Amino acid sequence: MSGAEFRSIWPEVAAVQDAVIGRAGSRCECRGVCGRNHAKGGGRCDREHVLGRPLFVVPADPEIRIDTAAAARAPKRAMCGPCWELAHKIASRQAAADRMAEWPDLFTVDLDPADEAAADDLAVADHGAADDLGGAAA
Ligand SMILES: [Zn+2]
Numbered sequence: 001m002s003g004a005e006f007r008s009i010w011p012e013v014a015a016v017q018d019a020v021i022g023r024a025g026s027r028c029e030c031r032g033v034c035g036r037n038h039a040k041g042g043g044r045c046d047r048e049h050v051l052g053r054p055l056f057v058v059p060a061d062p063e064i065r066i067d068t069a070a071a072a073r074a075p076k077r078a079m080c081g082p083c084w085e086l087a088h089k090i091a092s093r094q095a096a097a098d099r100m101a102e103w104p105d106l107f108t109v110d111l112d113p114a115d116e117a118a119a120d121d122l123a124v125a126d127h128g129a130a131d132d133l134g135g136a137a138a
């Protein structure tokens with residue numbers, strides 16, 4: 001789909017894109033969230049909104065995927081393709097690490113049976129697993 005076609009079908013989307021890219025001065029708004037220091041641009045990416053290498057209007061939070069409903073509601077910023085891709089990769093990895101951190105018991109259970117506290121933890125875990133199986137069978 002060409003840019004003109006896109007605009008005619010989604011004028012309101014095009015208006016948001018124009019506003020965000022205009023606010024950004026037609027320059028990528030990445031200030032290192034992609035993991036690069038952008039020293040050449042004084043700490044900010046120096047890629048501009050040009051034909052064939054456009055900037056993308058993306059959620060300001062790189063953890064949000066572009067193709068989700070959350071992305072439509074999220075605050076936007078203008079970023080070049082490489083910066084967005086790298087930033088999203090970093091954010092996704094971080095989000096996965098955060099989720100693991102929320103469940104430390106699953107990864108730090110002490111299996112030494114002489115440790116009473118660990119044995120109690122295992123008993124609780126076994127009970128939970130049994131409940132899960134019962135639910136699946138019902
Ligand atoms: Zn960039």
Ligand SMILES: [Zn+2]
Nearest residue numbers: 030034045083
């Ligand atoms: Zn960048």
